Amino acid sequence: MTSATSSSPGGAAAAARGARRTERLLNLVIALSATRRWLTKEQIRTAVPQYADCATTTAFERMFERDKEDLRELGVPLETGGEDPLFEDEAGYRIDRDAYALPEIRFTPGELAVLSLASRVWQQASLAGPATRALVKLRSLGVEPDESSLVGLEPRVRTSEPAFDPLYAATRDRAPVSFTYRRAGGEPSVRHVEPWAIVSWHGRWYLVGHDRDRDDSRVFRLSRVSSAVKRIGRPGSYRVPEGVDPREVVAGTVGTVQTRPARLLVRSGAGLALRRRATSVEPGPGAAGEGAGEDVVVVDVSDVETSADEIASYGADVVVLEPPQLREAVVRRLRGAAGLGPGPGAGPGAGPVRQQGVGA
Known part of the structure; x- marks a missing residue:
């Protein structure tokens, strides 16, 4: 027995x-x-x-x-x-x-x-x-x-990924799911997955699980899940293999995340979290210029979209000088929060955008 x-x-x-x-x-x-x-x-x-x-x-x-x-x-x-x-x-x-x-x-x-x-x-x-x-x-x-x-x-846990909550619940309940996934440079496809764990790796969220269509373990970046997550089976209908370390699986699949510097114009007394991890902080353009009372803060960025979420939360206190892709992502979020469409200030050739000026 x-x-x-x-x-x-x-x-x-x-x-x-x-x-x-x-x-x-x-x-x-x-x-x-x-x-x-x-x-x-x-x-x-x-x-x-x-x-x-x-x-x-x-x-x-x-x-x-x-x-x-x-x-x-x-x-x-x-x-x-x-x-x-x-x-x-x-x-x-x-x-x-x-x-x-x-x-x-x-x-x-x-x-x-x-x-x-x-x-x-x-x-x-x-x-x-x-x-x-x-x-x-x-x-x-x-x-x-x-x-x-x-x-x-x-x-x-709060994240900017809509797929986080349903996938976290599925890993907890051991419930298989399906979702549309967009690979880098590839066409979206529907995936059927038995979720094992959700892992944060270098500022990004990943799902580790068994891909039923490919009959193998796979890693999925949550920001590339482009549809609602649907359950396709009962809770407890599969087991997570013993001895699997999700972080090692992600590290072996994703590898080292490349970073690049981003130059930000930050008002004095603001952006403390950015200042703490800055690689350099220098005085702004000067008392007579636009940067009066501001510093140029350089931080390493690994993911444009994740960094844009953080920088946009500072509103008018932080302006992206470069790279242009990060500036565009921040302006897009601010315009969306203000109920505005993409503006001319979001183009690649635009200069730095003062946050309170979006939509002006």
Whole structure:
């Protein structure tokens, strides 16, 4: 007799129960951390979506008691008390946010560099759908949550690639997909893939997986996926081969990414991330010229489109001097954000474009 695994019905059910429990505990922490008021059991039952599955009050109270013990075993400082100790108010619960907070942490310059890089991937801390509904329910009960205390509870990766989210979900669920892919210098074609992993390599995102049409492993650059990603099979319908290192697969396929210098006109006090990785920084044209109070910052660029996303986010504070392809990509984004079509300033022969001047 073989032991049960996560691929068996019993293992899948156990994994699902574990996922629901984890989500319930997370939502309970969110509810108890989102306010400095004491929350009664009834308020907690209303705020945490998973408690709605309890058919009776007794079932809810048993589940809540187990959850309280679980939180305390995890080191969460759960407190019991009331608004006024002189009156026998109904017991309330909350998390001591001061005790729950991390102490001051110091990092070396190298560690700060790694965190800075990671922050470019994890750009936004946000709440999952059930957790957001929990905050809405707290407001409906007259409890105003302090969402600043919740930052970082469930970060999500944000990228400029539309294919990232569906492909990431497919790798997580082990679900085969199809999409139209445009190879460099080639015609678009529909690919049928079993996704293994998504990898960031030299500022670009890649999918590693098994290409069913070619019956071999392949690497796909996400920016070249030119259609919606569709699932073509059930979750868990394939296995990722053991011993596969996705980063090694990408490195062996893509190789070293070539970089080239880009000259940027950056206003003083702005573009700090660009300045940190600059190869050189020199004063601008001078007090009497257009570059008054500005510096010429030179950075290495490996991908025009990815760099254009970053530079366009600085708006009027950063202007691309060269190369022309990068300048055109930035102007295209700014004009698109302003609801304008391609303008004459985006041509290869145009001079540097001041960001607030697009569409003028």
